Every structure is written in C-alpha cells, then in structure tokens.
Amino acid sequence: MAVGLFDSGLGGLTVLDAVEKRLPEVPFVYYGDNLHAPYGVRDADDIYELTKRGVERLWQSGCDLVILACNTASAAALRRMQEAWVPRDKRVLGVFVPLIEALTERQWGDNSPPREVALKHVALFATPATVASRAFQRELAFRAIGVDVEAQACGGVVDAIEEGDQILAEALVRSHVEALQRKMPRPQAAVLGCTHYPLLEPAFQAALGPEVQVYSQANLVAASLADYLQRHPGMVGPGRERAFLTTGDPARISSRATAFMRREMVFQPA
Numbered sequence: 001m002a003v004g005l006f007d008s009g010l011g012g013l014t015v016l017d018a019v020e021k022r023l024p025e026v027p028f029v030y031y032g033d034n035l036h037a038p039y040g041v042r043d044a045d046d047i048y049e050l051t052k053r054g055v056e057r058l059w060q061s062g063c064d065l066v067i068l069a070c071n072t073a074s075a076a077a078l079r080r081m082q083e084a085w086v087p088r089d090k091r092v093l094g095v096f097v098p099l100i101e102a103l104t105e106r107q108w109g110d111n112s113p114p115r116e117v118a119l120k121h122v123a124l125f126a127t128p129a130t131v132a133s134r135a136f137q138r139e140l141a142f143r144a145i146g147v148d149v150e151a152q153a154c155g156g157v158v159d160a161i162e163e164g165d166q167i168l169a170e171a172l173v174r175s176h177v178e179a180l181q182r183k184m185p186r187p188q189a190a191v192l193g194c195t196h197y198p199l200l201e202p203a204f205q206a207a208l209g210p211e212v213q214v215y216s217q218a219n220l221v222a223a224s225l226a227d228y229l230q231r232h233p234g235m236v237g238p239g240r241e242r243a244f245l246t247t248g249d250p251a252r253i254s255s256r257a258t259a260f261m262r263r264e265m266v267f268q269p270a
C-alpha cells in the first residue's frame with residue numbers, strides 16, 4: 001500500500017514529514033533527483049523527462065499513486081504527463097491545487113465557477129521555472145477572481161539549501177523579499193511555492209513582517225492526500241516497504257536529510 005513522493009531533491013521531505021504524520025499506516029517511497037537538482041533553472045522539456053524517469057522508478061517500487069512534491073515539476077510537467085503519458089491504472093498528482101484551494105477557502109474538489117475571495121494581494125515565491133510557467137496564476141484563475149498575484153523568482157535558494165548553506169539561503173530570502181516588496185509593498189499573504197522553502201519559513205516571515213500570512217504546502221498536501229485516499233482506496237499501490245531513493249550520492253544525501261529532518265534518514269541509490 002505504498003505511495004510515492006517525488007522531488008528534485010530534499011525539498012519534498014517537508015511534505016514527507018507532514019504526510020507521514022497524517023497517514024502513519026501508509027509506507028511512503030521518496031525519490032529525490034538530487035543529481036539533477038535544481039530543476040528551477042531547467043527548461044520544461046528537461047523537467048518533463050527527468051520527472052517521468054522518477055515517476056517510473058516509483059511505479060516500479062509498487063506506488064500506483066505518485067505525488068509530485070515539487071512545484072517546479074507540477075508546474076512544468078504535470079499537465080503534459082496527465083494528458084499524454086500516465087496509464088489508466090496509475091495516478092500522478094501535484095502540489096498546487098491543495099494550496100490554492102486553501103487560499104481561496106474552497107472545499108476539496110469544489111468545481112463551481114470562480115468567485116471573489118477575501119485575499120486581494122498575494123506574493124508568490126517560487127523557482128524561476130515555476131514563475132515562468134504561470135501555472136499558479138492559471139490554477140488560481142479557475143477558482144477566484146480579483147486576486148492580484150506578484151511572483152518573485154527566487155534564484156539560488158534551492159542550490160543553497162541543497163548545499164546545506166543556511167546563511168546564504170537566508171540572505172537570498174531577504175533579498176528576494178525586498179525585490180518583491182518593491183513590486184508589491186503590502187502583500188496580505190505570501191505563498192511559499194517551492195517545497196524547499198518551508199525549511200526557511202522563519203526567514204520569510206521575519207523579512208515579510210508579522211502581518212503577512214505565510215502559506216506553505218506540507219500540511220495542506222497531507223490533508224488533501226488523506227481525503228483523496230479515502231475517496232480512492234484502490235489507488236494505494238502494492239508496495240509494502242518505505243524507502244528513500246536518490247540519484248545523488250546516498251551517503252551525502254542521507255547526512256543532509258538527517259540534518260533537515262532531525263531524525264535518521266538513510267537513502268539508497270535510485
């Protein structure tokens with residue numbers, strides 16, 4: 001009954017933590033494509049091919065359902081995969097929709113027309129590829145009207161996290177928040193639209209100020225997944241073992257992941 005979680009690297013571990021707490025009976029198989037991270041500076045075709053490779057590997061591990069715990073892959077590859085590649089007995093889901101449903105205060109799966117919502121000014125922090133795709137704005141426009149989104153491409157942040165350089169990552173966050181504030185001085189809410197960024201949530205909140213509500217995805221995705229599995233119990237795959245797979249150096253990735261998660265994480269070659 002395994003479920004797969006895919007990310008370009010370590011960021012998806014923020015989602016793993018939340019889904020494991022919410023669904024302790026489900027074994028999760030994690031795939032981090034650390035060898036090819038960051039995805040945020042790659043083009044859409046490249047992201048599509050790399051994501052397909054990771055998803056196929058998770059299917060081989062008995063995960064019929066794979067969550068792309070990566071906004072960049074969700075933005076640049078998911079729709080194309082769902083339309084032309086995913087077989088009928090498998091599912092691949094992304095991380096945008098639960099976040100947008102929370103922002104727009106909708107129930108899961110509410111397909112009614114878009115309507116006015118309380119939020120008017122939203123700052124989106126994401127990777128360059130996610131920002132370029134405009135996927136967040138597109139999904140939001142299906143559900144809400146009158147929301148002004150200002151997006152800030154946060155170059156360098158994922159690399160700094162993958163390298164374990166917290167000081168550089170925090171300095172980059174401050175400068176990206178300043179750049180955003182030059183375009184939108186008073187956002188009501190800020191969306192951390194990259195699964196690596198919750199690791200820096202205190203830095204985002206400090207730079208934005210206490211009055212800005214910061215949304216990050218992990219708990220929203222966990223709630224959405226629990227709801228999905230209740231409605232589609234057949235989508236838990238035949239796999240029984242929890243596992244952590246990486247395309248990078250397993251010893252190095254295990255030690256980085258252990259530091260992030262503050263518990264022992266042992267990765268094996270993908």
Ligand code: DGL
Pocket residue numbers: 007008009011012037038039040041069070071072073127130158193194195196
């Ligand atoms: N965690 C990925 C995301 O949510 C990071 C992408 C990257 O590798 O640049 O977008």
